[in-house]
Amino acid sequence: MADGTNALKPRQRKAAPAFRTLIVLLVFGAAIAAITTPRTPQLLERARKIGKAAPADRRIILSDHSLLLFRYTLRPHGSSGDDSEEDLYLQDVSAGTVTLQPALTQWYNRCWKPFNFEVTVSPDGKQLLFWQDMAAFTGGGIISVDGLHHANISYRGGTSRGAAWSEDSRHVFLFPSRTGRLSNGT
Amino acid sequence: MALRFTTSSRLNRVSHQKTSAVFTSDSFNEGFGRLVESEWSRGNSPYSPNGDRLICIENRVVRQPAREWLRRLFPDLGSGEQAYTILSVRNRDGSSPHELGAVPKGHVTDVQIGEVFEDIRWTPDGRNLIFLYDEALWKVPVD
Numbered sequence: 001m002a003d004g005t006n007a008l009k010p011r012q013r014k015a016a017p018a019f020r021t022l023i024v025l026l027v028f029g030a031a032i033a034a035i036t037t038p039r040t041p042q043l044l045e046r047a048r049k050i051g052k053a054a055p056a057d058r059r060i061i062l063s064d065h066s067l068l069l070f071r072y073t074l075r076p077h078g079s080s081g082d083d084s085e086e087d088l089y090l091q092d093v094s095a096g097t098v099t100l101q102p103a104l105t106q107w108y109n110r111c112w113k114p115f116n117f118e119v120t121v122s123p124d125g126k127q128l129l130f131w132q133d134m135a136a137f138t139g140g141g142i143i144s145v146d147g148l149h150h151a152n153i154s155y156r157g158g159t160s161r162g163a164a165w166s167e168d169s170r171h172v173f174l175f176p177s178r179t180g181r182l183s184n185g186t
Numbered sequence: 187m188a189l190r191f192t193t194s195s196r197l198n199r200v201s202h203q204k205t206s207a208v209f210t211s212d213s214f215n216e217g218f219g220r221l222v223e224s225e226w227s228r229g230n231s232p233y234s235p236n237g238d239r240l241i242c243i244e245n246r247v248v249r250q251p252a253r254e255w256l257r258r259l260f261p262d263l264g265s266g267e268q269a270y271t272i273l274s275v276r277n278r279d280g281s282s283p284h285e286l287g288a289v290p291k292g293h294v295t296d297v298q299i300g301e302v303f304e305d306i307r308w309t310p311d312g313r314n315l316i317f318l319y320d321e322a323l324w325k326v327p328v329d
Contacts, residue, residue, distance in 0.1 A: 025259075029255070029256045029259075032252040032255075042287055042288065042289070043286055043287030043288055043326065044287070044319075044324070045287065046286070046287055046327075047287070047317075047324040047325060047326035048324065048325050048326070049322055049323070049324055050316075050322075050324065050325055051322065051323055052321060052322050053321050053322055053323055059305060059318055060305055061306070061307045061317075061323070063316075064309055064314070064323075064325050065323075093323045123308070123310050124310055125310070164233075167235045167236050167237070
């Protein structure tokens with residue numbers, strides 16, 4: 001036993017300096033990395049988590065405590081059978097409730113489902129502006145989050161330059177192209 | 187004054203990041219001038235409710251020289267470039283950037299083209315931003 005231990009000692013003596021050098025190099029490298037790595041402020045350190053978002057295929061922020069959720073269903077949409085309808089829900093993140101919005105869901109699937117639209121939430125979070133800007137169809141629709149009040153806006157002649165809400169959520173600015181004509185909806 | 191936002195997606199081949207641009211104009215006749223590079227493809231407007239400020243989302247690559255040096259010794263260490271998504275607020279003319287903070291996107295080789303924030307919007311008083319990140323809703327003051 002004693003002989004075996006003595007036989008290993010020369011190898012240990014050889015390995016020890018190399019091992020120490022490696023440790024020093026690693027510590028030195030880590031120190032250099034820590035010093036030279038730019039410090040980037042972390043967003044989540046200063047942000048406040050309001051709550052967990054419920055599962056959905058798409059989510060849109062309405063306010064600092066509510067989300068609009070889009071969830072695909074098994075109900076077919078259209079005659080092709082390639083697409084399915086979506087259900088729209090209102091999530092109160094603070095209270096932890098998720099509520100189906102039947103009127104909004106019906107209007108959305110009837111009017112907007114086929115389109116590649118943009119949706120913009122009014123500053124007060126109570127209304128949605130859907131806007132489609134394609135050669136085939138340019139126009140939009142405004143609807144309250146509960147789906148009970150809505151209006152359509154049609155735009156004739158080419159593509160538009162988009163639409164945006166006013167600060168007080170009472171008006172929508174439309175930016176027509178030079179050749180287009182704008183008309184109020186139904 | 188008429189303000190408008192739009193997006194112009196393109197692929198930055200150098201850093202493999204999707205970027206967009208925010209445009210503004212005082213007159214339709216003058217056309218739109220590019221303000222700042224920012225990742226933006228959401229329907230919600232990047233402009234604050236009173237139109238004074240706008241949200242900017244940028245992907246930034248930070249080089250880490252020491253890590254690159256160490257990678258010569260340890261090839262499995264990963265890239266020496268760390269990617270971040272920076273959330274900031276600027277004046278509507280693109281001036282006075284104020285960074286609110288960053289979230290890491292991983293090392294450059296791992297970066298996927300896409301958005302980090304699922305949605306972002308202003309509070310009605312223009313004093314906070316609300317954003318969807320990592321399956322949760324967050325609120326951050328802008329000042």
